[in-house]
Amino acid sequence: MKMDKHRRWTYSITKLVFWTTLFAGTLLFICFQNSPSSSDSSPTVVKWGSSNPQWEKRVKFSARPRTRSGHFSVLVTGAAGFVGSHVSAALKRRGDGVVGLDNFNTYYDPSLKRARQKLLETNGVFVIEGDINDNHIMKKLFEMVAFTHVMHLAAQAGVRYAMKNPGSYIHSNIAGLVNLFEACKSANPQPAIVWASSSSVYGLNTKVPFSEKDRTDQPASLYAATKKAGEEIAHTYNHIYGLSITGLRFFTVYGPWGRPDMAYFFFTKDILKGKPISVFQGSNNKSVARDFTYIDDIVEGCLGALDTAEKSTGSGGKKKKNAQLRVFNLGNTSPVPVTKLVSILEKLLKVKAKRNVLPLPRNGDVMFTHANISYAQKEFGYKPTTDLQTGLQKFVNWYLDYYSIGEKKNSW
Numbered sequence: 001m002k003m004d005k006h007r008r009w010t011y012s013i014t015k016l017v018f019w020t021t022l023f024a025g026t027l028l029f030i031c032f033q034n035s036p037s038s039s040d041s042s043p044t045v046v047k048w049g050s051s052n053p054q055w056e057k058r059v060k061f062s063a064r065p066r067t068r069s070g071h072f073s074v075l076v077t078g079a080a081g082f083v084g085s086h087v088s089a090a091l092k093r094r095g096d097g098v099v100g101l102d103n104f105n106t107y108y109d110p111s112l113k114r115a116r117q118k119l120l121e122t123n124g125v126f127v128i129e130g131d132i133n134d135n136h137i138m139k140k141l142f143e144m145v146a147f148t149h150v151m152h153l154a155a156q157a158g159v160r161y162a163m164k165n166p167g168s169y170i171h172s173n174i175a176g177l178v179n180l181f182e183a184c185k186s187a188n189p190q191p192a193i194v195w196a197s198s199s200s201v202y203g204l205n206t207k208v209p210f211s212e213k214d215r216t217d218q219p220a221s222l223y224a225a226t227k228k229a230g231e232e233i234a235h236t237y238n239h240i241y242g243l244s245i246t247g248l249r250f251f252t253v254y255g256p257w258g259r260p261d262m263a264y265f266f267f268t269k270d271i272l273k274g275k276p277i278s279v280f281q282g283s284n285n286k287s288v289a290r291d292f293t294y295i296d297d298i299v300e301g302c303l304g305a306l307d308t309a310e311k312s313t314g315s316g317g318k319k320k321k322n323a324q325l326r327v328f329n330l331g332n333t334s335p336v337p338v339t340k341l342v343s344i345l346e347k348l349l350k351v352k353a354k355r356n357v358l359p360l361p362r363n364g365d366v367m368f369t370h371a372n373i374s375y376a377q378k379e380f381g382y383k384p385t386t387d388l389q390t391g392l393q394k395f396v397n398w399y400l401d402y403y404s405i406g407e408k409k410n411s412w
C-alpha cells in the first residue's frame with residue numbers, strides 16, 4: 001500500500017517535471033523565433049537613442065507648441081530636405097511644435113542636409129536621424145507625442161534617377177508611405193496627414209492647365225508612378241481607417257537651400273565652372289517648359305493645407321465616420337521654357353552658359369507642366385507671388401553665399 005502511494009507520488013512528480021520542461025521549452029522557442037535578428041536591430045535604433053532619456057526629452061520639448069490652443073504639434077518627415085526644412089522652420093516660427101525625421105541618405109550631398117539640420121536646431125526644431133521604414137522609431141514617436149498633424153515630405157525624389165535606382169523609389173515612396181500610414185492609423189489620437197505628391201502624376205496628359213480632375217493614369221516615369229500609387233494608397237487608408245489625408249502635387253519647386261540634383265541648381269554650378277550644360281528640347285525644336293514654383297509659395301500652400309485639414313476619424317484601427325481626402329496642385333500657373341531659365345541664370349551670374357542642345361531623352365521627362373491652382377485658391381487662399389526671375393535671384397544670392405564664402409548661412 002505504502003509502496004503504491006510512493007510510486008504514484010513519483011509518477012506525478014515526473015509528469016509535472018515533464019510538462020513544465022515542455023512548456024518552458026515551447027515558451028523559449030516562441031520567444032527566440034520572435035526576437036529581432038541582428039539584421040532587424042538596425043543601426044538607426046541605436047542612433048535615435050531609444051533608451052536615452054535625454055533624447056526623449058528633446059523630442060518632447062521640440063514637439064511642444066507655444067500654446068496648447070490654436071497651435072499644432074507636427075511630425076515633419078524629410079525635415080532635412082529642401083521643402084521639409086523650409087516648412088519646419090515656418091511652422092516653428094508661427095508657434096507650432098515640430099519634430100523632424102530624416103534618414104540623411106546620400107542621394108545628394110548629405111552635408112547640405114546636415115547644414116539645414118543645424119539651422120533648424122538653432123531655431124528649436126529637433127531633427128531625428130531615422131527612416132520612415134523603421135517600425136520601431138515610428139511607433140516610439142507616436143507613443144511619446146500626440147502629434148496633431150504629420151507633414152510627410154520624406155521621399156525618393158527626381159524623375160530621371162528612377163531609371164538608375166528603381167528600388168529606392170519603391171522603398172521610400174511606396175513601402176515608406178505605407179509604413180507611415182500604418183503608424184498614423186494605430187496612433188491615438190490619429191493625426192491628420194498632408195503629404196507630397198508630384199506634378200509628374202499628370203504624365204502624358206496634354207490638357208492644359210493641369211487640373212486635379214484630369215487623368216493621371218499615364219505616368220511617364222517610375223517616380224511619377226510611385227507618387228500616383230501613393231495617392232491610391234492614401235485613398236485606401238482614408239477609406240478603411242478614417243485617416244484625414246491631403247496630397248499636394250508640387251510643380252518643380254526651386255529656391256535657396258534647394259536640391260543639387262535639380263536642373264536650376266546644377267546649371268548654376270556648371271555655368272559658374274564654365275562647364276557645358278545639356279538643355280533638352282522636344283521634336284521640331286519645341287522647348288521643354290516647367291511651371292517652376294518658388295519655395296516660399298510652396299510653404300504657404302503647405303501651411304494652408306495643414307490649417308484646413310480636418311481631424312482623422314478613426315481609433316483602434318477602425319473609422320467612426322468618413323474622413324477628409326483631398327489632392328491639390330501647388331504650382332505657379334505660368335510655365336517657363338528651360339531655355340529662358342538658362343538665360344535668366346546667365347544674367348544673374350554674369351556668365352554665358354555653354355549650351356548643348358539635346359533632344360529630350362526618353363528617361364521619364366515630360367514636355368511641359370502647367371498648374372491650375374483654383375482648387376487650392378478656393379480652399380485655403382493659395383496664391384503664388386514669386387516669378388522665376390525674382391525667385392532665381394534669391395536662389396543665386398544664397399548659392400553664392402553658401403558655396404563661395406565657405407561659411408554656412410544662418411538664416412532662411
Ligand SMILES: O=C(O)[C@H]1O[C@H](OP(=O)(O)OP(=O)(O)OC[C@H]2O[C@@H](n3ccc(=O)[nH]c3=O)[C@H](O)[C@@H]2O)[C@H](O)[C@@H](O)[C@@H]1O
Binds near residue numbers: 157159200261365
Ligand atoms: O514637378 C515635380 O513634381 C517634379 O519637379 C522636379 O522634376 P523636374 O521638373 O524634372 O525638374 P528638373 O530635374 O529640375 O528639370 C527641370 C527641367 O530641366 C530639364 N533638364 C534637366 C536636366 C538637364 O540636364 N537638362 C534639362 O534641360 C528637364 O527636362 C526639365 O524640363 C523634381 O526633380 C521632382 O522631384 C518633382 O517631383
